[in-house]
Amino acid sequence: MFVLRLLLITGLLLAAPVASMSAQEANAQSATIRVDGLSCPFCAYGLEKHLKKIAGVEGVEINMKSGKAIVRLKPDVRVDDAALKTAVKKAGFTARGITRQ
């Protein structure tokens, strides 16, 4: 019984951050991705294109100076971090961090 309780508590503790992240992902209106190696429009335009292909992405704005891609999200479609990271990788870059607003 003790072992079962321990497992249950551990499971809840592990699930809590995931659940909260999912809620954050679901409610966010935009995501800001820090991208390594963004240096000129030839690659920035490519990154924009790959991000715009994701269902649920409304628009993309690239700030080359700060090395950030700001992704506007459609209200009722969930776009998870994994999809954003995959698109960044496909465009030839590495996503260093994603923050949701």
Add this chain to the structure above:
Amino acid sequence: MMLSRVPFSKLSGLCFAVLLAACTSAAPNAQIWGDKGSLPGQFNEPFDVAVDQQGLVYVTDVRNRRVQEFNADGTFLRAFGRNLFEKPGGIGVGPDGSIWVTDFDLDRVFRFNSKGKLLAAWGKAGDGSGAFNVPADVAVDSKGFVYVVDEYHHRIQKFMPDGRFIRTWGEKGKVNVVLSAMNFLLPTMRQSEFYYPSRISIGPDDRVYVSDAYNNRVQVFDTKGRFLQAIGGMGLWGGRFRVAAGIAAASDGSLYVGDFYNNRVQHFDGKGNYLAEWGQTGRAPGHFNGPTGVAIAPDGSLLVTDWGNHRIQKFLLD
């Protein structure tokens, strides 16, 4: 102030600035037009430029999703393609005067007449022969064959004017930055490999010049894609690049290349030897904020899309 009290970083910076200034030629006289906006004659990220046989100037105006056409003196004539483009990227002129434009996002190539009337459109997204992943630029040789820079496939594709695929060459290959800076020891390293090729130009002898942007060099090929030569490598000094961008082969066989991060234009002779350069970061005439496109007019003047300054600079060369 005692020299010994000057911090090393400032001293080295000063030496570097003096060295760069000593290496940079004076800019030729520049005629400038455009500023940021969406009105006729204004630009929002002008990205590439082409000049036809009559001296008419065509500019891809990325964020305004259009091509703008100007007289040789910069007078606005017309805009076209607004209902077609998502992100017009490269532009070139064929021997028959038709205007070719690639679209980054649509993975298509458009052909217009000099009045902006659409003549043809072809291309699709995909990985096979004839399909694109970000067609960054287009050029046409003297026989009318069309060459497209397929940037994210790191290759060049050659087509008939109607879009029928002929051949492709190139594959992904990154030259290590240190090796790139030292490539005068091994100039043919990783030949026919590209790392985000950006621009293409055809020389008067139909040589194919490709800006291999992130390998910081220009590669030269014949019309069958056989490697002939590499020019440049990573660096700040004359003849080197930090992201090779706009490119134009002149009628005398010499070559002008926009050097994106060094914010300059460099001139090479027909054998790839460095001749001259001008430009630095800034907004003054002859200064740049990302020279992404270069073209030569019939009168020998050189046009440059000054991408981050949202303007065109036309240099009157000797």
